Amino acid sequence: MPYEEREHTADILMHVWASDIPTLFEECGHALMGVMYRGSARPDCPYSFTVTGTDHEQLLQAFLSELLCLTETENVVFSEITVTLDDGSLTACLAGEPFDRKIHGGGTEVKGISFSGLSISRQNDEYVLDILFDV
Template sequence: MRKPYEIIDHTADIGLHVYGADAAELFSNAASALTDVITDHRGVVAAESLNLSVTGLDWPDLMVNWLRELLYLWSGKDLLVASVEIEQVSEQKIVAVASVEPFRSERHRIHNEIKAVTYHQIDVSESLTGWEAKIILDV
């Protein structure tokens, strides 16, 4: 079975290559990948749930906005994402519930500080084998 995502080398940044059987799984796996770049998502335990609704102009814009919203939970609210449940996803909107845990330095080791989710080389596409996305994170 193929991993749901890979972290790829990119000069001065971190790249993600994310996979999913469908769009919902792709966006869920992208959330896990983002958390794993920040910390080990397996060490994040759901303490509360947040309802999220994010819009975009198309699939790539939606992916960037989705990951920016999740990054804001970390950088703006000190919340780490344990998991997400995608309730609805279309080319211009995603509705999900994020299970989060407040950051605690004694529990969570931070791997990378992400400055931004970028549009640089963004790609979200459907193929015969499922969905794929390439995303570059500014660190």
């Protein structure tokens, strides 16, 4: 699990790392799902979407905001997340299963994805960031 929760006074701060930018975005998506839901999900329901942005931070915030919206409106818990980046756009291919309170219940409701402190950096051989989930 290439992410961990860090101390924060009011919201949920996740520290995420990966070897490349697309994988970093995917791990941020998994971190979001891990905060919101418990248990595992079968990859039965496929979804996809595309977002745009002027830099990686905007793309990440747009991606996670769309993922948050989709999981809530479609009532799906995503277990597979694949991200492709292409010159100012991001395409996400997702798979999951319908939310089941007995399997997935007990997580924390996330209301939004914050831009506060959002900055992707390179440390050693990895890309890292801290992302704040508004709860």
